[in-house]
Amino acid sequence: MLVRYNDPSLRAVVAGRLVQFINCRVIEGGAVFRDGVLLDSARVFWEERKAADVQVDCCGLILSPGFIDIQINGGFGFDFSTWTDDVAAYEKGVSMVSRRLLEHGVTSYAPTVITSSPETYKQVLPHLGRRNGDANGAGMLGAHVEGPFISVAKKGAHPERFVRGTLEPSSEDEIDYVYGDTTNISLVTIAPELPGALQAISTLAGRGITVSLGHSSAGLEAGEAGIAAGASCLTHLFNAMNAYHHRDPGLIGLLTSKYLPKDRQTYYGIISDGIHTHDSAIRVAHRTAPDGLILVTDAIAALGMGEGSHVLGVQRVRVAGIRAVIEGTETTAGSVASMPLCIRHLIKAARCTLEQALCAATKKPASLLGITAAKGTLAPGSDADLVLVDDDIRVHATFIGGQCVYSA
């Protein structure tokens, strides 16, 4: 049976159904899956001698692994860091963001909590644990806690009163005191120059949590020490860190450091929305360390709300195009760029190939989080989390576990 990629029959979950995507462009890997898992199509053909039960005509679109966003603060009016003591409302908000992200081709994400009080972490984190996506929404990869162990000087939009400037005397006690249970945390952004930070990095890494350096005034040496202690990423490169100075390169200097570990890739997030990082800076980063570039939206609750004035928590934010400012000021309120927009912009800004840009939103974030066995590629054995896009990175359909969960 041959159907189009947006055929309603693909919305159903059918056990044992062998589905093959045809007439699509694939960067690497296969386009055959069954029971939500991608298969080696040649092996199915030659060993099982089985033809697909359903062939899906992708009309020449590009088949990419579903997008992965490891830094997103909220969207569609909901903010992951705002707790109102209404558990049901919070859960509803999280579900709503998960559902709406399907329109953006995002099939998994790390809900991001900015610098908050210890009480808030303990309230929100239990609702941000890892879960697979389904028809109701994108999967969650565990929370990205951005702070509170950051540099006051580089706090950005984070509330200063919750910033914690030291992890001494015991970083482990401090971590547990602030976050409570760390089970639901997959990624921590921390400033490596803080007292006790290196110990904290190694503690976190030891718990299987990915550590990213950011919101930091660190010099290059402190950055290198952070990486050596177990960090593997830089949070939104260029933003909330010292500018590159030729006599004091700061964290940006890590792009070319010879002290980076050889056995693992060091990554960095880039907000490629045309506002938070100048195209020239994107180019510099991409030319210098192309393998490390990961796209993040760093989107705020105004993502997906359209133009105009929106009330977000206690702030009033005005959105014009993809620029969001605090009403009545020119102060940027954060990013409102979708992942497809960031991919599209990266191609233009970095003058890179579409393949490289897609990889920065799929395989590389999955690799940073150590989840490539299931996410981020089309390799056999991976979850069939897929997105069909055209050459302008417009999302035409999103699949999770082989089930069509969105079509334009």
Next chain:
Amino acid sequence: MKLIIEETADAVAEYAARYVRRKINDFSPSEERYFVLGLPTGSTPLGMYRKLIQFHRAGTLSFKYVKTFNMDEYVGLPRDHPESYHTFMHHNLFRHIDIDPRNVHILDGNAADLKKECDGYEASIKAAGGIHLFIGGIGPDGHIAFNEPGSSLSSRTRIKTLNADTIQANARFFDNDLSKVPTQALTVGVATVMDAEEVMILITGAHKALALHKAIEEGVSHMWTVSAFQMHPTTLFIADEEATLELKVKTVKYFKGLMELHRRLVE
């Protein structure tokens, strides 16, 4: 014999694919009556495969009731090796069309008993009712499948040791490392192809010009195995201009004069 001369390799691919589509559709295959196709690998038929895929996508051609038999496969090369003919066929044709994998036949170069594999292959061609249309490309030395110069014109499916030229020519597909090139292959014989109801040979490029000359302007010779098809009642050669460079002007003019008629065969 027919000789179709097209301007470019792309036009050769187009003609060949249209011819195949015409043959399959005129046959109107069904569950009781399969169309049986012999298929080659290599760079020459690639363009034709692309067109066949396009026809399938456009809905003008289905392989639902088509059985295929491939010409050859290396011995000892893993099936999933990027240079195996299994990989080539799956990658370039089968995964894009609606063929039932059970109707696809390729010699197994990793079979425990290679002789038995070859004999079994001949038997399954017979069981399928013989091949309706065998498509082939040829090498610059006039070989068809792995029937290199000197192969018996009455040869059947068998194990063939590859000659030094072929191994050298194939090294580019194996990291330019001669030691990695398989030295043996399983291949249908010249007589296996001769048994087909119709044979279609694709020849493109100036480097194949001498082979085309030997194939159609000189006598039948086992040193140019493709020349055997002079003895086949229905052979169709499809060549581009470049491949005709060694032919007599008279030969070219004769066949070009028939082009109007030949065009009608694929309309």
